[in-house]
Amino acid sequence: GAVVSQHPSRVICKSGTSVKIECRSLDFQATTMFWYRQFPKQSLMLMATSNEGSKATYEQGVEKDKFLINHASLTLSTLTVTSAHPEDSSFYICSAERGPRYEQYFGPGTRLTVT
Amino acid sequence: SQQGEEDPQALSIQEGENATMNCSYKTSINNLQWYRQNSGRGLVHLILIRSNEREKHSGRLRVTLDTSKKSSSLLITASRAADTASYFCATYPNAGKSTFGDGTTLTVKP
Numbered sequence: 109g110a111v112v113s114q115h116p117s118r119v120i121c122k123s124g125t126s127v128k129i130e131c132r133s134l135d136f137q138a139t140t141m142f143w144y145r146q147f148p149k150q151s152l153m154l155m156a157t158s159n160e161g162s163k164a165t166y167e168q169g170v171e172k173d174k175f176l177i178n179h180a181s182l183t184l185s186t187l188t189v190t191s192a193h194p195e196d197s198s199f200y201i202c203s204a205e206r207g208p209r210y211e212q213y214f215g216p217g218t219r220l221t222v223t
Numbered sequence: 224s225q226q227g228e229e230d231p232q233a234l235s236i237q238e239g240e241n242a243t244m245n246c247s248y249k250t251s252i253n254n255l256q257w258y259r260q261n262s263g264r265g266l267v268h269l270i271l272i273r274s275n276e277r278e279k280h281s282g283r284l285r286v287t288l289d290t291s292k293k294s295s296s297l298l299i300t301a302s303r304a305a306d307t308a309s310y311f312c313a314t315y316p317n318a319g320k321s322t323f324g325d326g327t328t329l330t331v332k333p
Contacts, residue, residue, distance in 0.1 A: 114265070151311065151325045152266075201265050211256055212313075212321070214265035 110136045112204050114215030121192055121222055128188045129218045131202030137182035138204030142212065143175070146199045158185045192222040228324050229312055235330040242299040244327040246312030249293060253317045257286060257297050260309045260326070269297070269310075304333045 111134040121127050131141055140159050144152040156177050158164040164177035174196075176188040185204075189196055199219055203212040230245045246255070254273045258266040270286045272279045272295065278287050285298040299306055309326045 152323045154320065157320060199263070203266070211268045211271050213268065216265040217263070219263070
């Protein structure tokens with residue numbers, strides 16, 4: 109299957125700082141990338157859908173000024189958690205798809221801890 | 224309730240037994256997909272089954288789809304300890320975004 113990388117895999121930051129998470133599709137061009145948040149023992153919560161060259165579409169309840177998404181190319185999307193707070197601590201996962209309603213390829217996830 | 228609800232929430236079996244997980248959904252779909260997630264990791268795609276298909280196999284995995292009942296099942300045969308993971312179904316409509324269920328946590332005891 110296709111490979112999606114995510115960096116960093118784990119990050120600890122102080123409250124008030126910003127953290128950037130990168131998501132790359134390594135061997136295919138992704139028309140769309142998705143950002144999810146997952147709490148322990150729960151399902152994935154879609155945060156936003158990102159298409160290259162256009163603004164991300166955020167899900168209801170997700171603050172777009174807090175979770176900045178940039179989809180600079182067909183292989184790279186970034187999520188920046190701005191002014192992070194302890195309640196932003198979570199597991200963030202990205203995924204990429206080759207085309208609409210194709211299978212999604214997931215990154216390994218980023219564990220964010222805000223102290 | 225959400226699309227793609229898995230049942231049971233948790234399943235514990237012995238190595239060598241079969242494991243069956245079910246997924247129910249509410250609206251029409253283009254396809255349904257099953258994913259596996261090991262603890263603290265990303266999801267791995269297992270099988271995609273389209274709305275006009277009834278059954279698909281991949282190794283020890285068998286997926287069925289009943290669009291009249293809006294349900295799907297994932298069967299893992301001859302389970303192994305390495306199959307221990309959470310399994311999610313995701314429904315893909317003809318338009319709009321996909322939705323993931325809450326998952327089934329499978330524990331296979333050696």
